[in-house]
Amino acid sequence: MIKLIDQLSSTDLQAIAQIWLKSNIEAHDFISKEYWHNNYQFVLNSFPSATIYAYYHDKKIVGFLGLIDEYIAGIFVLYEYRSLGIGTQLLEEAQSDHTQLTLNVYKKNENAVQFYLKKEFTIQEEKLDAETNEIELSMKWQRS
Numbered sequence: 836m837i838k839l840i841d842q843l844s845s846t847d848l849q850a851i852a853q854i855w856l857k858s859n860i861e862a863h864d865f866i867s868k869e870y871w872h873n874n875y876q877f878v879l880n881s882f883p884s885a886t887i888y889a890y891y892h893d894k895k896i897v898g899f900l901g902l903i904d905e906y907i908a909g910i911f912v913l914y915e916y917r918s919l920g921i922g923t924q925l926l927e928e929a930q931s932d933h934t935q936l937t938l939n940v941y942k943k944n945e946n947a948v949q950f951y952l953k954k955e956f957t958i959q960e961e962k963l964d965a966e967t968n969e970i971e972l973s974m975k976w977q978r979s
C-alpha cells in the first residue's frame with residue numbers, strides 16, 4: 836500500500852532515514868560509506884520539507900520516494916523488498932500527480948539508469964558531482 840505522508844511522525848522519519856542510508860550504501864559501492872554517513876543528518880533534516888510517498892508492507896515502511904517539487908530526490912527500497920515492483924509503483928504514483936519529473940542518478944548505478952530509461956525518462960545532461968567525483972546523469976520525464 837502506498838501512502839502520501841504529509842506529516843512525518845518521528846517513527847516514520849527514523850524508518851525512512853534508515854532506508855535511505857542502507858539503500859544508498861548498497862546501491863553505490865563506488866562511493867565511500869562515510870559519504871552517506873556524513874550526509875545523514877542533512878538528509879534527515881530535509882525530509883520534513885519533502886513530499887514522501889511511502890510503501891507499506893504489514894504496516895511497516897519498506898520503501899519510499901522522496902520528492903521536492905518536481906525533483907525526485909530518490910526512490911529507496913529495503914534490499915529484501917527489491918525487484919517486487921515497489922519502485923515502479925512509487926514512481927507511477929508520483930507520475931500520476933505530476934506532468935513532469937526530474938532527477939539525478941549516478942552513471943555507475945546502472946540498474947537505476949536502466950530503470951528510469953524504461954520508465955520513459957530521458958538523459959538531459961551528464962555532469963561531475965564534485966562531492967563524490969562521480970558522473971551524474973540528469974534525467975527528465977514528461978507526460979505525453
